[in-house]
Amino acid sequence: MNNDIVIQTKDLTKKFGSFTAVDHISFEVRRGEIFGFLGANGAGKTTAMRMLCGLSRPTSGMGQVAGFDIARQQEKIKQNIGYMSQKFSLYGDLKVWENIRLYAGIYGMKDADIARKTEELLERLDFTKERDTLVDSLPLGWKQKLAFSVSIFHEPKIVFLDEPTGGVDPTTRRQFWEMIYEAANRGITIFVTTHYMDEAEYCHRVSMMVDGRIDALDSPSNLKQQFNASSMDEVFRKLARKAERME
Numbered sequence: 001m002n003n004d005i006v007i008q009t010k011d012l013t014k015k016f017g018s019f020t021a022v023d024h025i026s027f028e029v030r031r032g033e034i035f036g037f038l039g040a041n042g043a044g045k046t047t048a049m050r051m052l053c054g055l056s057r058p059t060s061g062m063g064q065v066a067g068f069d070i071a072r073q074q075e076k077i078k079q080n081i082g083y084m085s086q087k088f089s090l091y092g093d094l095k096v097w098e099n100i101r102l103y104a105g106i107y108g109m110k111d112a113d114i115a116r117k118t119e120e121l122l123e124r125l126d127f128t129k130e131r132d133t134l135v136d137s138l139p140l141g142w143k144q145k146l147a148f149s150v151s152i153f154h155e156p157k158i159v160f161l162d163e164p165t166g167g168v169d170p171t172t173r174r175q176f177w178e179m180i181y182e183a184a185n186r187g188i189t190i191f192v193t194t195h196y197m198d199e200a201e202y203c204h205r206v207s208m209m210v211d212g213r214i215d216a217l218d219s220p221s222n223l224k225q226q227f228n229a230s231s232m233d234e235v236f237r238k239l240a241r242k243a244e245r246m247e
């Protein structure tokens with residue numbers, strides 16, 4: 001795999017019984033790229049992302065993440081990625097610093113590095129006063145920022161974000177995306193699913209999944225041109241109209 005290509009799939013497929021959730025998807029993602037992985041509910045995004053993270057075995061096809069095979073080297077993949085989802089994230093009944101400590105330990109960081117980097121992170125987030133606050137009592141936008149920071153605390157090559165900004169207003173989402181750009185500028189590749197089309201506009205390239213297949217993949221400006229649309233929302237609506245699978 002070319003060094004600049006950090007995710008590569010060829011005909012990647014996942015079946016549940018006779019139902020094909022992910023249907024022969026092929027694409028590449030480059031280092032430092034912000035790649036938006038879009039699709040309607042039930043299109044197959046989470047299933048595809050779980051395969052890329054080494055959490056679920058493909059039925060057929062191939063995939064490589066950070067140079068490792070997703071069917072045979074799941075442990076290596078887990079060491080090289082970060083993961084944040086709306087559902088699985090921080091522990092609400094632990095304090096801010098305890099969450100950072102816990103995840104850094106899971107990612108295998110050394111104690112001295114954890115202590116130093118925790119201080120740096122709390123300062124950068126302007127969270128020093130919240131060190132001993134229970135995560136459950138933080139506003140949702142703050143929780144999301146903290147969860148993202150924790151998911152890249154060990155400086156992974158790639159971070160997978162599954163609807164990271166659900167439920168917050170556009171201004172809070174915009175602030176979250178500033179953190180995404182900063183991480184991408186440091187060379188971390190961002191693979192992100194979202195339902196918000198304003199966020200699709202912030203991605204370098206976007207793929208659109210319909211019924212398990214990738215029906216379009218390009219930069220937001222090229223997609224708008226291709227679909228003769230004035231916004232990503234319009235591109236999405238034109239594509240989603242073809243979907244047979246509705247959840």
Ligand code: ATP
Nearest residue numbers: 016021039040041042043044045046047048245247
């Ligand atoms: P959402 O945006 O709602 O999360 P999605 O694009 O992530 O949707 P998936 O969760 O990947 O979609 O689901 C794709 C399809 O596969 C859906 O029809 C879902 O019901 C089905 N599916 C997912 N997991 C399983 C499973 N373990 N067994 C059977 N069917 C499944």
